[in-house]
Amino acid sequence: MHDVSQITSFLARVHPYDALSAEELADVAGAIEVVSVPADASVYDVGDTLKGLYVVAEGEVSVSDASGAQVSQLGSGNSFAERGLSRDGKAVTAAKAVTDAQLFLLPASVFHRLVKENPSVAKFFKRSRTGDSRKTDLSTARISELMSRQVIGVTPGQSVQRAAQVMRERGVSSLAVVDGGRLVGIVTVRDMTRALADGVSPEEKVTTLMTADPVSLPPEALGTDVLHTMLERRIGHLPITDKGTLVGIVTQTDLIRFQALSSAQLVYDAAHAADSAEIARVTQRLPELLAQLVGAGNPHEVVTRLITDIADAATRRLLTLAEAALGAPPVPYLWLACGSQGRQEQTGVSDQDNCLIIDDAMQPEHDAYFKALSKFVSDGLDHAGYFYCPGDMMATADRWRQPLAVWKDYFAKWIAKPDNEAQMLASVMFDLRPIGGTTALFDDLREATLRSAASNSIFVAHMVSNSLKHTPPLGMFRGFATIKSGEHKNQIDLKHNGVVPIVDLGRVYALQGQLTAVNTRARLVEAQEQGIISKSGAHDLLDAYDLVAETRLNHQAAQIRAGAKPDNFMAPTSLSDFERSHLRDAFVVVRTMQSAVGQGKGALG
Incomplete structure (x- = not known):
């Protein structure tokens, strides 16, 4: 048998109970029930109502899942059953003694109180991130937390003079041009200054000055999307739309209270680099950024998103530099990323996976241009640490640099005849994401392919098998x-x-x-x-x-x-x-x- 002093002494050597104060530890020890379980006997089964948290004092305990597969074998000092306690009190695993065992049973009510009142205990036992409080900064804040919801707007039919008067009266530096609730343009003080310098009549409609169909972001995007977009496009006002309806606006003034993370600076540096060598100097700082983001406790999907944003900016800058060196493209094109970059899941280890969709107006003689452009960009990415794909899944390969009609044919054949290669290629290509160029080239392809693939039961079965x-x-x-x-x-x-x-x-x-x-x-x-x-x-x-x-x-x-x-x-x-x-x-x-x-x-x- 164990008395309270022995239990206290034992728990004081076991994490996370060693983080408790002497008073808390004494309360816990006093609440514990000692349970003896002979070898091969059940502690509890799947679906049982759990009485509390178990701590192995002596012996060994095996924990298995609902199918009977062993999850773990625990020895002295290990705790178990907390997963069931964190939900509805029903065990989602089964536990039995491997040897004669003595267990300390901490009642559920005491366990819940400990988790609620003691951060060290909560952190130790918390598997789900639901309700997890993290420091919010510009990078991780939702746009809905940053934006101004009271957007000052004018209709398309109003005059330049009236728009200027509204700006002065309301003390704003921009106006949304809204037609029936939908954003059609934006006018800024800079636009007004330019109009005055150009002698534009005050009676002209505001539509003559506005930036039509301005770039916008949805309210569920991250604050870092605002900063990256502003820096890369050199704009100071960013409308926020929900399915085309204007719901808010973010300006540089809205961002003053936030300290921009270094990821935004890296995006800016990559987007304005003079050449591939300068881009490489930017990406050399990625490992340090990753370590900082992880150390700050950011969720993995935020860390990988920020890391991927830098790859996106580097790719777009290389496309711009390629066009400057080679001249304007003969027909529209779209550069897409697949793999981890396509999924926005890059970490500290990434190669490059990309392809090129070219407008169907392409002529055979145009391929030389796009081949040179692809080599320029892929070489630049390799120089920057995004190494050549070992499987040659890159736009430099003739196969992955084709007109839209050829891409449609690719997907049609893969879906109609899902052999091993087709499964592999389709798996990669279902992760495509546009990076730079004419995005309209991809819009119809994505939806049509998903519909066709989902309706082919044989293809779906092959994809399941491949997964x-x-x-x-x-x-x-x-x-x-x-x-x-x-x-x-x-x-x-x-x-x-x-x-x-x-x-x-x-x-x-x-x-x-x-x-x-x-x-x-x-x-x-x-x-x-x-x-x-x-x-x-x-x-x-x-x-x-x-x-x-x-x-x-x-x-x-x-x-x-x-x-x-x-x-x-x-x-x-x-x-x-x-x-x-x-x-x-x-x-x-x-x-x-x-x-x-x-x-x-x-x-x-």
């Missing part, structure tokens, strides 16, 4: 299936066996639901909203994705801080027992979701 080729690194017993030999022996690949299986699942859900989102996390959220996967399945998978992706970024940030080159290979022994347990738990969730998709059940059951 199961990457599996989580789960070992047969308590650990992980690590790499057996070579440079990365005893490590796990957090890319190909970590995030890629979830990326593949997100792509399948997007195909099944004809979802237009390209980012993986956005796909999972949209799949839940559209009923492609159940709320519980989506909740588990999002938790798993967040844990795996953030483990990967934390690993890379630690390497950068140590002066090493970041990679995707991590030794599980570098994690604590608790971290290993939850990471393995996340991999079990992914495997379960893969199994459901493979059996044609989705995650609705």
Whole structure:
């Protein structure tokens, strides 16, 4: 038996209880019930109502999922059952004693109070990010938090003089030109100054001065989108629209209270670089930026978005420099990114994956221009650290630099005859995102391809099969299936066996639901909203994705801080027992979701 003093002494050596004050620790120890469980006996089963949190005092306990697969084997000092306590009190795993075991049972009410009142305990047990409070800055703030909702506007029929009077009366530096609630243009003080200098009549309609169809952003975008857009386009006023309807505006004045992150400076520097060497000097600062963003506690999807924004700016600048060197393009074109850049999920390790869609007016003699442009941009990206794609998935390859009609034919053939190569290529191309050029070349292609692919059950089945080729690194017993030999022996690949299986699942859900989102996390959220996967399945998978992706970024940030080159290979022994347990738990969730998709059940059951 254990008395209160013995329990107190034990917990004082176990994290996170070692962070409690002496008074808190005494209260916890006094509330604990000692439970003895003989070898092979059950502690609880899936679906049981949990009495509280268990801490292993002596012996070993095996935890398994609903299918019976072992999640982890826990020894002295490990806690378990907190997942069930954080939801409806029902166990989502099963636990049994491997050896004779003594467990400390902390009542659920005491556990919840500890999590609520003690930040160290809350941080230790918090797996879901829901409700997680993070420092908000310009980079992570939603535009809806930054914008002015009281937008001063005029109608298209009003005169230049009346517009100037409104500006003076309301003390604003810009006016929205609105027709029936829809934004049609914007007029700024600079436009007024230019009109005065040019002798424009005050009676002219304001439409003669306005910037028609100005660039705008949706309210759900990030604050960094505002800053990046303003810096890259050299504008000081950015309308915010929701499906074409004007809902607000952000100006430089609105941003004064925020301290811009260095990502915005890197975007600006890349967007105004004189040559590829200067772009390379900008991207050399990316590892430090990644480490700073991770260290600040930003969610993984924000970190990778900011890192990708810099690649986008570098690519667009290289396109501009290429046109300056080669002359204007003979016909319109569109440069697109696929892979991690296309999904806006770049980390500290990225190669380049891109392609070129050219207007169907292209003539055979025009290919020399686009071949030279592609080489200029790809060479510049390689110089900047975005290395050539090992699979030659780049616009420099003749195959991936074609007119729109050829691209339509590609997708039609892949969908009609989904062999192994077609599956691989379609998987890559479903992550396409326009970067620079005429975006209209892609609009119809995306929707038409999604409709055609989703309606072909054979193609969908092949895509599902292809998505199961990457599996989580789960070992047969308590650990992980690590790499057996070579440079990365005893490590796990957090890319190909970590995030890629979830990326593949997100792509399948997007195909099944004809979802237009390209980012993986956005796909999972949209799949839940559209009923492609159940709320519980989506909740588990999002938790798993967040844990795996953030483990990967934390690993890379630690390497950068140590002066090493970041990679995707991590030794599980570098994690604590608790971290290993939850990471393995996340991999079990992914495997379960893969199994459901493979059996044609989705995650609705």
